Amino acid sequence: MQKTYIRQLFHPKLKEPILIEGLPGFGNVGKIAAQLLIKFTQAKLFTELYSPSLPDYVTINKNGICQAPHYQFYASTKSKPHLIILTGNTQPSIDDPVAHYKICGKIIDFAEQHGCKFIVTMGGVPMPRPAGQVYVAATSPKRAAEIMEKGAAIYGGGKIMGATGLLLGLAKSRGWKGACLLGATTALKADKEAAFSVFKFLMKMLGTDVERGL
Amino acid sequence: MQKTYIRQLFHPKLKEPILIEGLPGFGNVGKIAAQLLIKFTQAKLFTELYSPSLPDYVTINKNGICQAPHYQFYASTKSKPHLIILTGNTQPSIDDPVAHYKICGKIIDFAEQHGCKFIVTMGGVPMPRPAGQVYVAATSPKRAAEIMEKGAAIYGGGKIMGATGLLLGLAKSRGWKGACLLGATTALKADKEAAFSVFKFLMKMLGTDVERGL
Amino acid sequence: MQKTYIRQLFHPKLKEPILIEGLPGFGNVGKIAAQLLIKFTQAKLFTELYSPSLPDYVTINKNGICQAPHYQFYASTKSKPHLIILTGNTQPSIDDPVAHYKICGKIIDFAEQHGCKFIVTMGGVPMPRPAGQVYVAATSPKRAAEIMEKGAAIYGGGKIMGATGLLLGLAKSRGWKGACLLGATTALKADKEAAFSVFKFLMKMLGTDVERGL
Amino acid sequence: MQKTYIRQLFHPKLKEPILIEGLPGFGNVGKIAAQLLIKFTQAKLFTELYSPSLPDYVTINKNGICQAPHYQFYASTKSKPHLIILTGNTQPSIDDPVAHYKICGKIIDFAEQHGCKFIVTMGGVPMPRPAGQVYVAATSPKRAAEIMEKGAAIYGGGKIMGATGLLLGLAKSRGWKGACLLGATTALKADKEAAFSVFKFLMKMLGTDVERGL
Numbered sequence: 001m002q003k004t005y006i007r008q009l010f011h012p013k014l015k016e017p018i019l020i021e022g023l024p025g026f027g028n029v030g031k032i033a034a035q036l037l038i039k040f041t042q043a044k045l046f047t048e049l050y051s052p053s054l055p056d057y058v059t060i061n062k063n064g065i066c067q068a069p070h071y072q073f074y075a076s077t078k079s080k081p082h083l084i085i086l087t088g089n090t091q092p093s094i095d096d097p098v099a100h101y102k103i104c105g106k107i108i109d110f111a112e113q114h115g116c117k118f119i120v121t122m123g124g125v126p127m128p129r130p131a132g133q134v135y136v137a138a139t140s141p142k143r144a145a146e147i148m149e150k151g152a153a154i155y156g157g158g159k160i161m162g163a164t165g166l167l168l169g170l171a172k173s174r175g176w177k178g179a180c181l182l183g184a185t186t187a188l189k190a191d192k193e194a195a196f197s198v199f200k201f202l203m204k205m206l207g208t209d210v211e212r213g214l
Numbered sequence: 215m216q217k218t219y220i221r222q223l224f225h226p227k228l229k230e231p232i233l234i235e236g237l238p239g240f241g242n243v244g245k246i247a248a249q250l251l252i253k254f255t256q257a258k259l260f261t262e263l264y265s266p267s268l269p270d271y272v273t274i275n276k277n278g279i280c281q282a283p284h285y286q287f288y289a290s291t292k293s294k295p296h297l298i299i300l301t302g303n304t305q306p307s308i309d310d311p312v313a314h315y316k317i318c319g320k321i322i323d324f325a326e327q328h329g330c331k332f333i334v335t336m337g338g339v340p341m342p343r344p345a346g347q348v349y350v351a352a353t354s355p356k357r358a359a360e361i362m363e364k365g366a367a368i369y370g371g372g373k374i375m376g377a378t379g380l381l382l383g384l385a386k387s388r389g390w391k392g393a394c395l396l397g398a399t400t401a402l403k404a405d406k407e408a409a410f411s412v413f414k415f416l417m418k419m420l421g422t423d424v425e426r427g428l
Numbered sequence: 429m430q431k432t433y434i435r436q437l438f439h440p441k442l443k444e445p446i447l448i449e450g451l452p453g454f455g456n457v458g459k460i461a462a463q464l465l466i467k468f469t470q471a472k473l474f475t476e477l478y479s480p481s482l483p484d485y486v487t488i489n490k491n492g493i494c495q496a497p498h499y500q501f502y503a504s505t506k507s508k509p510h511l512i513i514l515t516g517n518t519q520p521s522i523d524d525p526v527a528h529y530k531i532c533g534k535i536i537d538f539a540e541q542h543g544c545k546f547i548v549t550m551g552g553v554p555m556p557r558p559a560g561q562v563y564v565a566a567t568s569p570k571r572a573a574e575i576m577e578k579g580a581a582i583y584g585g586g587k588i589m590g591a592t593g594l595l596l597g598l599a600k601s602r603g604w605k606g607a608c609l610l611g612a613t614t615a616l617k618a619d620k621e622a623a624f625s626v627f628k629f630l631m632k633m634l635g636t637d638v639e640r641g642l
Numbered sequence: 643m644q645k646t647y648i649r650q651l652f653h654p655k656l657k658e659p660i661l662i663e664g665l666p667g668f669g670n671v672g673k674i675a676a677q678l679l680i681k682f683t684q685a686k687l688f689t690e691l692y693s694p695s696l697p698d699y700v701t702i703n704k705n706g707i708c709q710a711p712h713y714q715f716y717a718s719t720k721s722k723p724h725l726i727i728l729t730g731n732t733q734p735s736i737d738d739p740v741a742h743y744k745i746c747g748k749i750i751d752f753a754e755q756h757g758c759k760f761i762v763t764m765g766g767v768p769m770p771r772p773a774g775q776v777y778v779a780a781t782s783p784k785r786a787a788e789i790m791e792k793g794a795a796i797y798g799g800g801k802i803m804g805a806t807g808l809l810l811g812l813a814k815s816r817g818w819k820g821a822c823l824l825g826a827t828t829a830l831k832a833d834k835e836a837a838f839s840v841f842k843f844l845m846k847m848l849g850t851d852v853e854r855g856l
Contacts, residue, residue, distance in 0.1 A: 001319030001384060002217075003430075050387055052315030057373045058383035060351045064358040064368035066394065068383025093311070097521070101480030105429030137488045144492040154492035159485045169486035169496025170429060173478055180494065215747030215812060216645075264815055266743030271801045272811035274779045278786040278796035280822065282811025307739070431644075525735070529694030533643030565702045572706040582706035587699045597700035597710025598643060601692050608708065 004051040004106040012046050012075035017082035018206070019111045019171075019178075021121040023071070023091055023163050027191030029124030029183040030164060033198040034087040040199075043074035043085050049106065053092045053099030071103075073110070081206065084111055091162055104166045108174060119171045119178035120205075122198050123164035125155065130184035130194055134201040138179040139172040147179055150204050155182055181205075218265040218320040226260050226289035231296035232420070233325045233385075233392075235335040237285070237305055237377050241405030243338030243397040244378055247412040248301040254413075257288035257299050263320065267306045267313030285317075287324070295420065298325055305376055318380045322388060333385045333392035334419070336412050337378035339369065344398035344408055348415040352393040353386040361393055364418050369396055395419075432479040432534040440474050440503035445510035446634070447539045447599075449549040451499070451519055451591050455619030457552030457611040458592055461626040462515040468627075471502035471513050477534065481520045481527030499531075501538070509634065512539055519590055532594045536602060547599045547606035548633075550626050551592035553583065558612035558622055562629045566607040567600040575607055578632050583610055609633075646693040646748040654688050654717035659724035660848070661753040661813075663763040665713070665733055665805050669833030671766030671825040672806055675840040676729040682841075685716035685727050691748065695734045695741030713745075715752070723848065726753055733804055746808045750816060761813045761820035762847070764840050765806035767797065772826035772836055776843040780821040781814040789821055792846050797824055823847075 022034025037043070054069040061067070071088035086107065092099035111119075125135055135155035138144035148154060159165065160180055168180050181201055183194035236248025251257070268283040275281070285302035300321060306313035325333075339349055349369035352358035362368060373379065374394055382394050395415055397408035450462025465471070482497040489495070499516035514535065520527035539547075553563055563583035566572035576582060587593065588608060596608050609629060611622035664676025679685070696711040703709070713730035728749060734741035753761075767777055777797035780786035790796060801807065802822055810822050823843055825836035 001315045001322075005387075007387060048387070050384070052312045052319070054311075056311035056314035056380050057375045058351075058379040060369055060372050060374060062370045063355055064351045064362075064370050065355060066351045066353060066374070066379070066382050066386060068380065068387055070387070096312075097482075097484035097524075098480045098527075099312075100484035101429045105480070108429075137486075137492045137494045139494060141491055141493060148492075155488055156490040156492050158488050160488060160494070161485045165486040165494070166484050166496065168494050170478070172494060173433075173435060173476070173496055173498070215743045215750075219815075221815060262815070264812070266740045266747070268739075270739035270742035270808050271803045272779075272807040274797055274800050274802060276798045277783055278779045278790075278798050279783060280779045280781060280802070280807070280810050280814060282808065282815055284815070310739075313740075525696075525698035525738075526694045526741075528698035529643045533694070536643075565700075565706045565708045567708060569705055569707060576706075583702055584704045584706050586702050588702060588708070589699045593700035593708070594698050594710065596708050598692070600708060601647075601649060601690070601710055601712070 001052050004103055007048045010046050012077055014082045014114050016115050017084045019084045019116045019119045021086045021167055023088055026124030026126055026187040027185030027194055029185050029191055029194045029198055030122040031087055032192055032195030033122045034085055036199040038074050038085055041076035041079045043076035045072055046075045047073035051103050053102055055090055100166050104163055104170050108170055117176050119176055121164040121168050121180045123182050124185040124187055124194055125182040126187040127184040132197045133184040134197055135182040136179055139177050143179055215266050218317055221262045224260050226291055228296045228328050230329050231298045233298045233330045233333045235300045235381055237302055240338030240340055240401040241399030241408055243399050243405055243408045243412055244336040245301055246406055246409030247336045248299055250413040252288050252299055255290035255293045257290035259286055260289045261287035265317050267316055269304055314380050318377055318384050322384055331390050333390055335378040335382050335394045337396050338399040338401055338408055339396040340401040341398040346411045347398040348411055349396040350393055353391050357393055361419055429480050432531055435476045438474050440505055442510045442542050444543050445512045447512050447544045447547045449514045449595055451516055454552030454554055454615040455613030455622055457613050457619055457622045458550040459515055460620055460623030461550045462513055464627040466502050466513055469504035469507045471504035473500055474503045475501035479531050481530055483518055528594050532591055532598050536598055545604050547604055549592040549596050549608045551610050552613040552615055552622055553610040554615040555612040560625045561612040562625055563610040564607055567605050571607055643694050646745055649690045652688050654719055656724045656756050658757050659726045661726045661758045661761045663728045663809055665730050668766030668768055668829040669827030669836055671827050671833055671836045671840055672764040673729055674834055674837030675764045676727055678841040680716050680727055683718035683721045685718035687714055688717045689715035693745050695744055697732055742808050746805055746812050750812055759818050761818055763806040763810050763822045765824050766827040766829055766836055767824040768829040769826040774839045775826040776839055777824040778821055781819050
């Protein structure tokens with residue numbers, strides 16, 4: 001396998017979907033928030049992404065069934081707007097920056113083919129006293145202001161590592177709009193509370209259409 | 215040499231062959247089991263695989279003859295089912311996950327061109343008291359159950375590193391069926407006993423056709 | 429994103445432009461000198477370069493706006509000669525030599541498409557007592573002598589790391605002419621003085637046409 | 643620069659040339675032997691090879707002239723047989739095995755285009771008491787025996803690192819014939835004596851045609 005490989009299980013009818021990302025990271029905030037979203041929107045797994053940049057082992061579950069590392073894309077067509085939710089069990093090694101670029105570029109390509117032009121990435125940000133705060137970074141001042149009005153604090157003057165940051169940055173360089181929501185977390189364990197804060201804020205941000213549309 | 219390079223020495227007539235892998239690893243269980251299988255089935259070397267992901271030295275034998283690192287494919291056409299047996303003297307560095315993906319992808323491609331849709335990978339699993347046990351992981355619950363019935367224990371909840379794991383995982387993602395057999399070993403030295411346990415179990419698993427067919 | 433990606437914002441009419449490079453490094457001399465040059469020549473940002481070899485995070489400014497790492501090309505058409513000024517906020521990791529080659533090769537390709545055949549790279553060179561000295565290395569003895577006559581000291585018998593060195597070396601291997609100007613700096617902090625020395629020397633070196641042409 | 647790049651300065655008329663390699667390594671034996679050979683055969687520089695796998699700096703000579711790292715190919719047409727002599731000032735990092743494969747593959751390709759099917763690589767092998775001994779490894783038992791008869795000792799049961807080993811191994815996998823000559827050296831400094839032993843042995847090995855042909 002020389003390149004990232006996409007295995008599409010079925011072709012959902014998506015109309016201007018929003019790409020929502022939640023992968024493992026600080027406090028697993030992004031991943032847990034993505035899982036909440038998948039359940040809440042009854043989204044269906046429609047695509048798997050395999051990549052030579054993911055770890056080179058297989059995981060075996062309790063029943064002895066193997067699985068190569070991969071990302072999953074879920075399609076939510078019952079919500080308004082439609083969503084493509086990206087999640088997974090792993091990320092490339094932090095020692096391999098090129099890996100993140102390759103996978104993130106492929107993800108943006110894939111999402112564009114399905115009509116995406118808007119992205120929300122989700123993650124955690126380590127804080128000594130989290131207190132349920134959600135931080136935001138965005139592709140434009142206007143977008144940041146809109147989201148701030150809904151209760152998020154500006155995440156200013158820092159860096160966002162890995163897919164959560166790079167997907168947003170690459171999407172912007174392609175002319176997409178979008179934002180990153182970071183849940184404050186002590187990051188000492190899987191932080192369901194922080195993830196729920198991010199999930200709730202996302203619901204508010206995407207608007208009542210999503211909440212009512214289900 | 216930019217890419218993995220396959221040098222086919224002759225073209226055996228293979229009918230729905232099974233790909234069997236045994237490369238160096240814990241206790242060299244996989245490699246020794248593959249060698250036993252090659253001898254037992256009188257399999258013939260038909261292909262060499264060279265790769266920029268293998269170590270960048272040549273080995274010199276006692277007579278001063280050099281050899282670049284490579285994998286070997288042996289064809290067994292006297293057995294039922296036919297087998298392609300993959301072995302070698304080396305693996306890519308564990309620091310280079312991309313290397314494993316590249317080589318494993320090429321191996322799956324090559325085997326598919328010869329009609330393979332079933333794989334058995336073989337390796338060792340470190341245990342304080344091995345006692346001849348063989349562990350199994352598989353591509354489906356049904357397959358795992360079938361193999362368990364023949365005496366293997368489920369290898370549940372872990373990871374399988376390197377080609378032994380990744381070949382199985384990538385094969386699954388391409389729709390192949392298959393299993394991994396792991397011989398319990400102290401892994402302190404080349405463990406012929408563990409390898410023989412795996413070899414015997416493989417014979418049993420592939421069925422009496424193989425045993426009688428020779 | 430598998431490869432370096434160039435996003436051209438507009439197409440300036442450039443006539444035999446000179447490529448001037450100033451990226452972060454010792455004392456940030458090159459980058460600051462490039463910024464002085466951009467202001468002085470009223471050069472306009474016309475191209476962004478994104479690359480999988482740049483760091484895999486996004487930076488967030490004080491207002492919460494994200495930006496993926498990238499290089500910027502500015503076009504100066506009011507000066508004589510015309511200039512393409514390359515700058516940015518980052519460089520690839522020093523652990524990744526291939527990254528520098530990929531990006532530098534792309535930059536040379538891009539500049540050649542706009543008619544460049546001459547390059548000046550700018551950087552800092554750590555010295556205990558800088559005293560405003562500018563050092564020069566060049567693609568030919570004649571070029572080095574010409575620049576030395578204008579007051580620079582020969583930077584002999586050393587190495588020049590990163591884009592500042594490699595751009596010059598690769599340009600030479602393609603038949604370009606050019607030079608590297610290194611400002612002596614303690615490199616303990618952003619060294620505006622050393623950068624100004626390099627900037628002034630560059631003005632002198634490019635000739636009165638530039639100075640008067642503005 | 644994404645790939646290894648070959649810059650051919652002129653096209654010598656070569657008839658079934660032998661490729662002789664001598665790059666930096668233990669005691670610089672290979673490189674010094676190559677330089678002796680270039681002088682002795684009055685070989686002419688005809689090709690430069692640049693590669694993203696070589697170090698990412700430029701070297702500056704005493705006169706301030708820059709040079710990107712590269713390999714040089716010299717053509718000897720006054721000798722019988724004709725020779726292509728490969729030398730250089732650097733090798734890829736030992737941390738980057740893929741780099742060696744890429745460059746060595748390109749070198750074999752290039753030499754094949756000029757009719758090469760025979761290679762001699764030269765290097766040093768660290769020994770506590772060198773005593774002028776030359777060791778040999780070869781592509782076949784016959785070849786090893788022939789060379790041994792001329793006074794070399796078999797280098798058996800070891801590894802040969804870097805280009806000196808890999809070029810020979812890759813050439814063999816392409817059906818070339820060839821040998822590696824290793825001069826015993828303490829490797830504590832540039833070992834001219836060991837290099838001269840290798841050079842003399844090479845002369846003997848290539849036969850009186852070379853010695854008289856000049």
